[in-house]
Amino acid sequence: MASASLDFWFEFASTYSYLSVVRIRALAAEARVDVRFRPFLLGPIFKASGWDTSPFSIYEAKGRYMWRDMERLAAGLGRTFRRPEVFPQNGLMAARLALAGLARGWGEDFSVAVFEAEFEQGRRIDDAELLSRILSRLKVDPNEALAAAQSNEIKALLRSETGQAQALGIFGAPSFVTADGELFWGNDRLEQALAWASGNGRTPHAPPSS
Amino acid sequence: MASASLDFWFEFASTYSYLSVVRIRALAAEARVDVRFRPFLLGPIFKASGWDTSPFSIYEAKGRYMWRDMERLAAGLGRTFRRPEVFPQNGLMAARLALAGLARGWGEDFSVAVFEAEFEQGRRIDDAELLSRILSRLKVDPNEALAAAQSNEIKALLRSETGQAQALGIFGAPSFVTADGELFWGNDRLEQALAWASGNGRTPHAPPSS
Numbered sequence: 495m496a497s498a499s500l501d502f503w504f505e506f507a508s509t510y511s512y513l514s515v516v517r518i519r520a521l522a523a524e525a526r527v528d529v530r531f532r533p534f535l536l537g538p539i540f541k542a543s544g545w546d547t548s549p550f551s552i553y554e555a556k557g558r559y560m561w562r563d564m565e566r567l568a569a570g571l572g573r574t575f576r577r578p579e580v581f582p583q584n585g586l587m588a589a590r591l592a593l594a595g596l597a598r599g600w601g602e603d604f605s606v607a608v609f610e611a612e613f614e615q616g617r618r619i620d621d622a623e624l625l626s627r628i629l630s631r632l633k634v635d636p637n638e639a640l641a642a643a644q645s646n647e648i649k650a651l652l653r654s655e656t657g658q659a660q661a662l663g664i665f666g667a668p669s670f671v672t673a674d675g676e677l678f679w680g681n682d683r684l685e686q687a688l689a690w691a692s693g694n695g696r697t698p699h700a701p702p703s704s
Numbered sequence: 705m706a707s708a709s710l711d712f713w714f715e716f717a718s719t720y721s722y723l724s725v726v727r728i729r730a731l732a733a734e735a736r737v738d739v740r741f742r743p744f745l746l747g748p749i750f751k752a753s754g755w756d757t758s759p760f761s762i763y764e765a766k767g768r769y770m771w772r773d774m775e776r777l778a779a780g781l782g783r784t785f786r787r788p789e790v791f792p793q794n795g796l797m798a799a800r801l802a803l804a805g806l807a808r809g810w811g812e813d814f815s816v817a818v819f820e821a822e823f824e825q826g827r828r829i830d831d832a833e834l835l836s837r838i839l840s841r842l843k844v845d846p847n848e849a850l851a852a853a854q855s856n857e858i859k860a861l862l863r864s865e866t867g868q869a870q871a872l873g874i875f876g877a878p879s880f881v882t883a884d885g886e887l888f889w890g891n892d893r894l895e896q897a898l899a900w901a902s903g904n905g906r907t908p909h910a911p912p913s914s
Contacts, residue, residue, distance in 0.1 A: 555874070555875040559875065559889055563889070566886075566896075665766050665769065676776075679769055680892075682890075682892040
């Protein structure tokens with residue numbers, strides 16, 4: 495069987511990215527799809543829409559709804575959601591660390607652990623101490639990892655990943671992009687994206703749009 | 705078994721409302737939930753957010769994505785989606801007619817037919833001729849129905865329904881509200897809302913938020 499693949503674009507400040515990060519590895523294994531974790535920053539993309547923060551903070555009713563929706567959905571996964579005091583958080587350092595870690599084999603575990611700290615323990619993910627503790631737990635040298643994350647290479651990589659997300663038409667997180675260029679937005683679309691990636695999502699009714 | 709109920713709030717201009725309107729009656733029957741169709745207007749609610757049209761028209765990437773998403777989802781239902789030339793459309797007359805019809809027994813069939821004309825045939829739903837043809841097909845006298853829809857009672861009812869939607873925290877369509885006050889937003893949440901309404905959606909992990 496040819497190997498199917500899916501790019502998983504996520505942002506560390508994003509609540510719905512959390513729901514996908516904690517689910518995607520098991521679901522992808524089941525669907526026999528190789529998933530590539532691609533952290534990026536939503537901030538520059540939101541700025542292009544004229545927003546200076548999350549739309550959940552700008553639009554009150556939408557924000558109020560989102561927090562309740564998160565409680566219900568996390569409960570459905572057997573997880574207890576905890577709303578952090580700060581939202582949206584600054585995920586810059588976490589995203590750089592994740593990129594460094596993805597090249598070194600610990601990026602996925604690190605990403606899951608950061609999202610759990612943020613949305614299950616309500617922690618601040620711009621706290622270098624918290625990030626260091628997570629790294630240590632993963633048997634990664636925090637100093638080495640933080641140095642790598644601050645390198646010019648990783649800084650440039652995060653910028654180019656964010657630019658690529660925008661070029662792909664991504665406007666929110668999580669988003670999923672298949673090898674044939676189909677974009678799926680939102681945790682609600684994870685299963686559909688995996689089915690598409692593994693060749694089970696297409697129907698004769700759905701020709702690719704121009 | 706006690707009768708479970710769910711309020712189904714929708715707007716005739718809304719693409720995702722179309723996907724719920726064509727699905728909800730069969731799914732509700734299966735879940736043994738009584739659904740109440742509640743057409744309302746999103747315009748006044750969007751205005752409160754500072755939008756003068758649909759966010760899909762304001763935010764280009766989001767709009768582009770939505771049209772492709774609709775194609776894929778409609779195809780999954782075995783339906784062929786057709787993008788109308790005008791978006792968003794003016795659903796005022798359709799909403800008033802639907803309210804008149806819901807009190808007279810033909811409002812649900814009328815709503816389904818209007819959405820199919822709009823998003824499967826790409827028709828203009830502010831066209832009195834189209835609406836009259838739909839009414840005739842339902843064995844409803846168009847003149848009588850249009851007169852009822854233009855009555856002060858129905859005009860006031862649509863305004864108060866829209867106000868109630870806003871008071872319930874509704875900010876988009878479709879939305880679903882259970883008897884115990886849980887709000888679910890989006891066609892993606894239809895199944896979850898029905899499960900909640902029928903008493904199968906709650907888990908010990910999900911206490912209602914304050």
